[in-house]
Amino acid sequence: MSATYSRITGTGSFLPPRRVSNQDLVDQLAARGLESSDDWIVERTGIRARHFVDDGINSSDLALAACRHALEAAGRRADEVDLIIVATSTPDMVFPSTAAILQHKLGVAGCPAFDVQAVCSGFVYGLTVADAMIRAGNARCALVVGAEVFSRLLDFNDRTTCVLFGDGAGAVVLEASDTPGILATDLHADGRHAGILCVPGTVQNGQVLGDPLLKMDGQAVFKLAVGVLEQAARTVLEKAGRQDSDLDWLIPHQANIRIMTGTAKKLRLPLDKLIVTVDEHGNTSAASIPLALDHAVRSGRVQRGDTVMLEGVGGGFTWGAVLLDY
Structure with missing residues (x-):
């Protein structure tokens, strides 16, 4: 009996229409008495713009649009899907899962649907779980989605974090x-x-306890990220019997251009093989890797047969990598 593997057959993504430039945020910060500049943001992060949702739009809405694009690309109908995994840190509600809400919006029922919470590593976690379920014979056609509305977690009195994040969704x-x-x-x-x-808040007895806005020690994250991302990348290469030179593309979590280029250099990968969308998307957490993958596929950069490294690092502290032949 032949072994069963898993393969990505379609990609999709969606960004909310409202584009917020660095200057838009600089003006907003200035109105609060806080100083920043486009040059300061670009130099430290590589980010020039991001997208924010409007009121009434939730993670499941972004996920739905991304999934429709991915299903179309794969030539599949929603009723052929037998597993739905949504990676998100910004669910529509405490429960049920955003995956269950997405399932209903897709017009299907019956298959397992659940969320994965590993923050910015969430898509890598979700893809790993889906791969394991397919290899075990528990699914044959999965939707794996990263969807986030991080704009609702941001403290716009903190110039060091509010400029970093955006909203969006990506799916495979x-x-x-x-x-x-x-x-x-x-x-x-x-x-x-x-x-x-972290976002150190919770809901209890009808009230929010703690602080429901994002907190980050940027220097600590940076120091940890570069080391663990190289370690995870080398581990998956070793598991697959591949070398650095076998990589065609590196698609990292789009958090900070310095972390991304630092990892590429450690893998001796030319920077023109690094997929970068952080400049226009910002950090979309669990959505960033599938957004970048879809962008690379639809722009013709990633082609069938290419060897691609996906890797992410996020709050938890979580990290991981996936090596695949596209």
């Missing part, structure tokens, strides 16, 4: 295959570092 259709697509995965977490990137 992952299907059972006789030939390998996903070659290797590697996931990690270290809860000792939970405090360096």
Whole structure:
């Protein structure tokens, strides 16, 4: 009996229409008595703009649009999907899961649907879970989605964090295959570092306890990120029996251009093989990797047969990588 593998057959993404430039945020900060500039933001992050949702738009709405594009690209109908995984830190509500809400909006029912919460590493986690379920014979056609409305977690009195994040969604259709697509995965977490990137609030007795806005120690995140991303990348290459030179593309979590280029250099990968969307999307957390993948596929950069490294790092502290032949 031949082995079952999983392969990405379609990608999709969606950004809310409202584009917010650095200057838009600089003006907003100035009205609060806070100083910043477009040059300051670009130099430290590589970000020039991001997209924010309007009132009444939730993660499931962004996910729905991304999934429709991915299904169309894969030539699949929603009723052919037998697994839905949504990676998000900004769910529509406490429960049910955003995946269950998305399932209903897709007009289907019956298949398992659940959320994965690993913050910016969430899509890598979700893709790994879907790959394992397909290999085990528990699914044959999965939707794996990253969807976020991070604009609702931002403290616009904190110029160091409010300029970093944006909203959006990205999705892939992952299907059972006789030939390998996903070659290797590697996931990690270290809860000792939970405090360096968090939203330390919760709901209790009808009230929000703690602080419901994002907090980040940027220097601590940076120091941890570069090291663990290189480690995860080398682990999946070793698991797959591949070398640095076999990589055609690196698609990292789009958090900060310095972290991204630092990882590429450690892997001896030319920077023209680094997929960058952070300049126009900002950090969209779990959505950033599938957004960047879809952008690279639709622009013709990533082609069938290319070897691609996906990797992410996020609050938790979580990190991981996926190596795949597209």
